[in-house]
Amino acid sequence: MNNHPAYNATIIVTQELEDELGKILARYPKDKVFLVTEQNCDKLCVPLISKTPGFSNLQKVVIPSGEENKKLSSVETIWLFLSQNGADRKSLVVNLGGGMLTDLGSFAASTIKRGMDFVNIPTTLLAQVDASVGGKTGFNFNGLKNEIGVINQPNTVLIDTRFLQTIDSKNFISGYAEMIKHGLINSPEHLDEVRNYDLKKPDLEILRGIIARSVAIKDSFVFKDPNERNIRKALNFGHTIGHAFESSALESGHPILHGYAVAYGMIAELYLSHKVCNLPLATLNKLSDWLISVYGKYPIEERQFESFYQLMTHDKKNEGTRVNFTLIPAVGEVAINQNCDKALIFEALEYYKQFSI
Ligand SMILES: NC(=O)c1ccc[n+]([C@@H]2O[C@H](COP(=O)([O-])OP(=O)(O)OC[C@H]3O[C@@H](n4cnc5c(N)ncnc54)[C@H](O)[C@@H]3O)[C@@H](O)[C@H]2O)c1
Numbered sequence: 001m002n003n004h005p006a007y008n009a010t011i012i013v014t015q016e017l018e019d020e021l022g023k024i025l026a027r028y029p030k031d032k033v034f035l036v037t038e039q040n041c042d043k044l045c046v047p048l049i050s051k052t053p054g055f056s057n058l059q060k061v062v063i064p065s066g067e068e069n070k071k072l073s074s075v076e077t078i079w080l081f082l083s084q085n086g087a088d089r090k091s092l093v094v095n096l097g098g099g100m101l102t103d104l105g106s107f108a109a110s111t112i113k114r115g116m117d118f119v120n121i122p123t124t125l126l127a128q129v130d131a132s133v134g135g136k137t138g139f140n141f142n143g144l145k146n147e148i149g150v151i152n153q154p155n156t157v158l159i160d161t162r163f164l165q166t167i168d169s170k171n172f173i174s175g176y177a178e179m180i181k182h183g184l185i186n187s188p189e190h191l192d193e194v195r196n197y198d199l200k201k202p203d204l205e206i207l208r209g210i211i212a213r214s215v216a217i218k219d220s221f222v223f224k225d226p227n228e229r230n231i232r233k234a235l236n237f238g239h240t241i242g243h244a245f246e247s248s249a250l251e252s253g254h255p256i257l258h259g260y261a262v263a264y265g266m267i268a269e270l271y272l273s274h275k276v277c278n279l280p281l282a283t284l285n286k287l288s289d290w291l292i293s294v295y296g297k298y299p300i301e302e303r304q305f306e307s308f309y310q311l312m313t314h315d316k317k318n319e320g321t322r323v324n325f326t327l328i329p330a331v332g333e334v335a336i337n338q339n340c341d342k343a344l345i346f347e348a349l350e351y352y353k354q355f356s357i
C-alpha cells in the first residue's frame with residue numbers, strides 16, 4: 001500500500017525524448033524554465049536535446065563534473081542562478097546529468113522558495129536505473145556522502161538510452177550492478193535478462209527494455225515505502241558491505257566506482273543470505289563466480305576485516321555491535337532487518353576473499 005500520498009513521479013522510457021520534454025516545457029511560462037547540467041553533459045548530452053520545442057527558452061546553469069563537486073558551493077551556484085533569473089514557485093527545473101547532477105539539482109529545486117517542480121533526465125546507466133528515481137536528493141558534506149538532503153519526488157523522469165552512447169565501460173558496468181541487484185531482490189526473470197545482455201556488444205535498443213523493467217522494480221519499492229521505513233530497505237541489498245568497500249578504497253587513495261563496490265558487497269551478502277536465510281549453496285557459488293567474472297578480482301586482506309566492520313557499525317541504522325542487513329532467501333525474495341554479528345560478517349568477508357584471489 002502506498003502510505004505516502006505525495007508520491008507522484010512519472011517515469012517515461014522513450015526514444016522520443018524531445019517530444020516528451022517539449023510537452024512538459026509547454027506547461028510552464030517561457031521565462032520560468034531552467035536547465036541544470038554539468039560540464040561533460042553540457043558537451044555530450046545537451047546537443048541531443050537541443051531540438052526540443054521550447055528548448056531556446058531554457059536558461060542554463062552548468063556546474064563542474066565529478067563527485068567532488070557534489071557539494072554545498074555547487075548547490076549555492078544553482079540557487080543563486082535560479083534566484084537571480086526570476087525562478088519562482090511556478091518554475092520548472094530540468095536536471096540533465098548522471099547521479100551526481102540529478103541528486104544536486106533535485107536538492108536545489110526542492111529547497112529554493114520551498115520547492116519548485118523538477119524533471120530528471122539521467123545520462124548514465126546508474127542514474128537511469130537508480131539515482132534519478134526515488135526522490136533521494138542531496139550533497140556530500142563534512143567528508144560524508146549524502147550527509148545533507150531531503151526526500152522529494154521529481155515530477156517526471158525521462159529516460160533515453162541514446163545518452164549512454166558516450167559513457168565509458170567502467171561507468172556502464174557500474175550501473176549494471178544496480179540492475180543485477182533489482183533482479184536478485186525481485187525477479188529471477190529480470191536477473192536472467194540482465195545476465196544475458198551482451199556487455200561486449202552493448203545494444204541500446206535491447207537495453208531500453210531492460211532498463212524500463214529494472215527501473216520499474218525500483219519504483220515499486222519506492223511507491224510502497226517512499227521514506228524507507230520498511231520494504232524500501234530491500235534496495236540496500238549489497239550496499240552495507242558495499243559501502244565498506246567503497247569507503248576503504250577511497251581512504252586508500254584508489255577509489256572504485258559505486259557499482260563495483262556494490263557487486264563485491266553483494267558477494268559477501270549472498271554468503272550471509274546463505275548462512276542466515278538458507279539461500280542454496282549452489283546459487284551462492286554460481287552468482288559469486290559470475291559477479292567476479294564481470295567485476296574482476298578486487299583482493300582484500302584479513303587485516304582489513306576489522307576496519308570494514310568498523311565502517312559498517314558506524315552506519316546510523318545499526319544498534320549495538322550487530323549490523324542490519326537486507327538478505328535474500330532466494331533469487332527474487334527479500335528479508336529485511338536481518339542482524340548479523342561480527343563473527344559472521346568476518347566469515348562473509350573470508351568467503352569473498354577466497355573468490356577474489
Ligand atoms: N538518489 C539516489 O537514490 C542515488 C542512488 C544511487 C546513486 N546516487 C548518487 O549518484 C552519484 C553517482 O552517479 P553516476 O555514477 O551517474 O556519477 P556521475 O554523475 O558523476 O557520472 C559519472 C561520470 O560520467 C560523466 N557522464 C555523465 N553522463 C555522461 C554521458 N552521457 N556520456 C559521457 N559521460 C557522462 C559524468 O560527467 C561523470 O564524469 C553519486 O553521487 C551517488 O551518491 C544517488
Ligand SMILES: [Zn+2]
Nearest residue numbers: 178239258262
Ligand atoms: Zn547503489
